[in-house]
Amino acid sequence: MxxxxxxxxxxxxxxxxxxxxxxxxxxxxxxxxxxxxxxxxxxxxxxxxxxxxxxxxxxxxxxxxxxxxxxxxxxxxxxxxxxxxxxxxxxxxxxxxxxxxxxxxxxxxxxxxxxxxxxxxxxxxxxxxxxxxxxxxxxxxxxxxxxxxxxxxxxxxLRGREPVTRSGARPGDRLAVAGRLGWAAAGLAVLRRGFRSPVEVVGAQRVPTPPYAAGPVAADAGATAMIDVSDGLLADLGHVALASGVALDIRADAVPLASRLVEVAAALGADARRWVLTGGEDHALAAAFPAGTVLPEGWVEIGSVASGAGITVDGRPYVGVAGWDHFAPS
Missing domain, CATH: 3.30.1330.10 (PurM-like, N-terminal domain)
Incomplete structure (x- = not known):
């Protein structure tokens, strides 16, 4: 040790x-x-x-x-x-x-x-x-x-609020995220290569920075469903789609991607967009909001909710692993 x-x-x-x-x-x-x-x-x-x-x-x-x-x-x-x-x-x-x-x-x-x-x-x-x-x-x-x-x-x-569960998303809702995505996955990739920098990227793997205040703010703004992104954005939103009985579509270019992650991915020969979509351990929040809702500060729209089932990226099924699963075959 x-x-x-x-x-x-x-x-x-x-x-x-x-x-x-x-x-x-x-x-x-x-x-x-x-x-x-x-x-x-x-x-x-x-x-x-x-x-x-x-x-x-x-x-x-x-x-x-x-x-x-x-x-x-x-x-x-x-x-x-x-x-x-x-x-x-x-x-x-x-x-x-x-x-x-x-x-x-x-x-x-x-x-x-x-x-x-x-x-x-x-x-x-x-x-x-x-x-x-x-x-x-x-x-x-x-x-x-x-x-x-x-x-x-x-x-x-809850301080008087009703809990925002995974099962409340409805067709026509907007999908949004608050907090960082992809940083912890990038930090893990750096550490696995034996490096200890960039410090801010490695630090994201060591200590996540969940946007704690964004949860109650989203609830007050009328969020219909919400989840902690622990295993990957696509994997966790898949839980929302299943619980709510709806289809979710993510616009890949709308999901925030920090330029620092692009630089690190280029240096490692990795895919920064994949980190953002499927990397876990950032503990950002993802939520659905009714159409027409003014998103609270710190929330960024990334997609939409429709009738159907499952999750897509730019209208198509995602090719590859959507996120972390402890018991998936290695």
Whole structure:
């Protein structure tokens, strides 16, 4: 397990401790002590269960699991970056329902010889990303296992809105996206080639930047369906098409494509447009809006909804893999 201490003095005795040295409760104390919770946290870590305010009367909940070697590598990312990613991928699901994240519950599995600074870094990243979105880390569990695994459950508050599901798109709606697409896929391609730059591209793979506020804004603007783009734009919009019983058509040239990605693709002999259409892990949001709706700031129209089934690009079926599937044949 590779880990860069991020500027801390390696002579610091804490740098040589493992999670086994700290023990379960010593580790929990280390990663929770002195943390500031948002007002929605009525009772945080330290008891048998946390208590979180739910003024709406309804609570959204979503879970993601990140496994070392599958979702992250500690020779590619710092523990803090992995922690931020684990929080971000979960909170993006809440934003995709038109809600705001309020609390995270975290399960950490790691080998006993894991450096304590790795666990502390993971926790620091989780707290930082949660705090930036107005949420708190309210509890969880720590166990021993053969690899580093983070399981995060996020709770969310609709604040009086109705949830925006995948099943509400209707013929005549407009398709739009908010957030970056293709950047994380480009970063992954760069890292796989053994490079660590361009920094902004590699950084997109290490830590996604979901547009959390765009979800509630879209809900307020009348979005009929919405989804977090985690596995690829075409793959995830395919879920919307299936759930809504409609056909979706994407205009390839309307999907935002950053010039930086074009440059990186040219250097690697890759297809930047494919990254944008099928690359996952950016956690942008995609939504359908009724015809005539003025799209909120930050949302870009990319296609349309019609009667029928499935998803097309420029009116034709897409040739190739539409996105990531954990259980697809390799």
């Amino acid at each position: 590779a880990y860069q201490a991020g500027g801390r003095d390696p002579a610091d005795s804490r740098d040589r401790r493992t999670v086994a040295d700290l023990g379960e409760f010593g580790l929990i104390k280390r990663v929770t002590e002195g943390r500031v919770q948002p007002g929605s946290t009525l009772l945080g870590p330290g008891d048998d269960a946390a208590m979180v305010a739910a003024p709406d009367g309804r609570v959204l909940a979503s879970t993601d699991v990140l496994v070392e070697g599958v979702h992250f590598r500690l020779d590619w990312s710092t523990p803090e970056q992995v922690g931020r990613k684990a929080a971000a991928v979960n909170m993006a699901d809440i934003a995709a329902m038109g809600a705001a994240p309020t609390a995270l519950l975290v399960g950490l599995c790691c080998p006993p010889d894991t450096p304590s600074l790795v666990a502390e870094g993971l926790a620091a990243g989780l707290w930082a990303e949660a705090s930036a979105a107005g949420a708190g880390v309210v509890g969880g569990d720590v166990v021993s296992g053969p690899a580093v695994v983070l399981s995060v459950t996020v709770l969310g508050d």
